[in-house]
Amino acid sequence: MELTRRQALALSAGAVAFAGLGFVPGPASADAAAAEKRLMDFTGGKAPQEGRITLTAPEIAENGNTVPISVSVDSEMTPDSYVEAVMLVADGNPNPAVATFNFTPSSGVAAATTRMRLAQTQNVIAVARMNDGSAYIDRKQVKVTIGGCGG
Amino acid sequence: MANSKPRVKVPKSAEAGEVITIKTLINHTMESGQRKDKQGNPIPRSIINSFSCEFNGQPVFSCDIEPAISANPYFEFNAKVVESGTFKFTWVDDDGSVYTHEAPITVK
Numbered sequence: 001m002e003l004t005r006r007q008a009l010a011l012s013a014g015a016v017a018f019a020g021l022g023f024v025p026g027p028a029s030a031d032a033a034a035a036e037k038r039l040m041d042f043t044g045g046k047a048p049q050e051g052r053i054t055l056t057a058p059e060i061a062e063n064g065n066t067v068p069i070s071v072s073v074d075s076e077m078t079p080d081s082y083v084e085a086v087m088l089v090a091d092g093n094p095n096p097a098v099a100t101f102n103f104t105p106s107s108g109v110a111a112a113t114t115r116m117r118l119a120q121t122q123n124v125i126a127v128a129r130m131n132d133g134s135a136y137i138d139r140k141q142v143k144v145t146i147g148g149c150g151g
Numbered sequence: 152m153a154n155s156k157p158r159v160k161v162p163k164s165a166e167a168g169e170v171i172t173i174k175t176l177i178n179h180t181m182e183s184g185q186r187k188d189k190q191g192n193p194i195p196r197s198i199i200n201s202f203s204c205e206f207n208g209q210p211v212f213s214c215d216i217e218p219a220i221s222a223n224p225y226f227e228f229n230a231k232v233v234e235s236g237t238f239k240f241t242w243v244d245d246d247g248s249v250y251t252h253e254a255p256i257t258v259k
Binding site for chain 2: 065066067070077090093094095097098099100101102103104105106107108109111112113114115116117118
């Protein structure tokens with residue numbers, strides 16, 4: 001098939017638009033659905049509420065290979081009332097799972113820090129499950145500049 | 152990974168009932184299984200898949216680890232100490248190796 005110049009231009013514009021779409025992080029991606037499912041399994045199907053949990057992450061991560069990330073949950077951490085576990089997921093990674101922290105009353109404070117990998121700009125989500133079954137959620141968008149140029 | 156060496160920071164002493172901060176790091180490449188070598192073949196996954204901390208045999212903190220954790224996995228967490236004793240840290244590798252480290256603490 002012979003392409004006219006006009007057809008060729010239209011085709012390439014379409015290809016660029018399509019490639020552009022692939023990089024838009026958002027709830028429409030399959031990874032976000034997988035992340036959502038993991039969180040539902042973790043909370044036992046309960047919709048988590050806002051509040052009590054704080055996720056600390058940099059707004060811009062120049063190097064997606066080591067992104068420092070902290071979670072803390074407001075809890076007395078007594079045998080009657082404590083945080084059982086906190087799950088971290090990243091909805092734009094090839095595999096959304098990041099880590100699950102399991103706490104006990106001997107932890108004293110429900111807080112932990114680690115370093116994680118991010119493949120692209122995306123949302124990092126933390127969900128805490130309390131010993132009474134209630135769940136709390138916090139999320140942060142982290143911009144990743146893979147080239148490390150700080151843009 | 153034969154050369155995985157744990158490094159742990161625990162205070163030497165604490166007041167009874169004090170909440171202390173513990174920092175741990177272990178050398179490990181944490182190969183995610185997502186990368187490809189120069190020939191385009193996928194590099195197999197090789198990560199540390201769990202970490203735990205016990206105090207005098209009682210669980211304090213543990214973590215299930217996925218490939219999204221960076222190389223040389225670092226964890227910082229807290230523990231409430233009421234008596235003198237020993238913290239025991241355990242890392243479990245995909246290849247079945249288990250790395251452990253112990254740190255004593257004196258409680259006044």
